[in-house]
Amino acid sequence: MVFEYPVQGGDFTNAGTVSSKVKKMMRQLGVDAGVIKRTIVALYEAEVNIVAHAYKGVITVQLDSDKIYIKLDDEGPGIPDINQAMQRGYSTASPEVREMGFGAGMGLPNIKANSDVLEVHSVVGKGTTVEITNNF
Numbered sequence: 126m127v128f129e130y131p132v133q134g135g136d137f138t139n140a141g142t143v144s145s146k147v148k149k150m151m152r153q154l155g156v157d158a159g160v161i162k163r164t165i166v167a168l169y170e171a172e173v174n175i176v177a178h179a180y181k182g183v184i185t186v187q188l189d190s191d192k193i194y195i196k197l198d199d200e201g202p203g204i205p206d207i208n209q210a211m212q213r214g215y216s217t218a219s220p221e222v223r224e225m226g227f228g229a230g231m232g233l234p235n236i237k238a239n240s241d242v243l244e245v246h247s248v249v250g251k252g253t254t255v256e257i258t259n260n261f
Contacts (some may be wrong), residue, residue, distance in 0.1 A: 132175045132182045134201065140176040143184050144169040147195075154188065156261055164193055164259045167239040170232040171255050175199045177222045179252065192241075195257040204247040211237065211245075 128150075130143045144165050151161045168184075175182035179201030187194040204210050210217075213234045237243050242258040 126188045128186045128188075130184045130186070132172060132179075132184060132197075132199075134176060134178070134180045134182070134199075136176055140173050141169055143172050143186075147186055147193075150188070151193070156193075160193075160259055160261055163239040164195075164257075167236045167243075167257050167259070168195055170235045170239075171195070171197045171257065174232050174253075174255070175201075177218055178202065182252075190261075192258055192260045197255040197257075198252065199254075200252045203249040203251055204245070204253055205249050207245050207247060 128147075130146070132143065133139070147168055148161060148165045151164065172184065175184075175197060179199035182197060182199030182201075185196045185198075187196075209215055211233050233245065236255065236257065239259075240257045241260050242256075244256040245253065247253040
């Protein structure tokens with residue numbers, strides 16, 4: 126099963142909508158609760174990164190019998206230094222985003238901690254692709 130969801134940058138009202146839909150779907154399929162929790166934490170963090178940093182993006186979710194693969198493609202400023210962005214506490218969030226309670230610099234580290242496989246690719250001035258895989 127493959128599902129695709131558009132995400133609009135700056136739309137904090139709907140941030141987390143995709144994560145909620147995927148969580149419901151995984152529950153209906155009887156996926157282990159621990160796998161669901163890890164997957165949704167990683168997906169939520171990545172989804173909020175699109176909302177907080179990009180102009181827009183697309184989340185593609187592929188559910189197989191033994192794993193979930195999630196690809197998040199965004200159009201945005203990109204990440205100049207992925208290694209630095211992977212450090213806890215590092216953030217490029219705007220003051221407005223921080224005032225809303227986002228941008229604490231925990232996104233990519235939390236995604237990594239809750240993914241079996243994480244790949245991040247970025248081109249400055251074009252956007253970022255995050256790929257998350259969790260096995261069941």
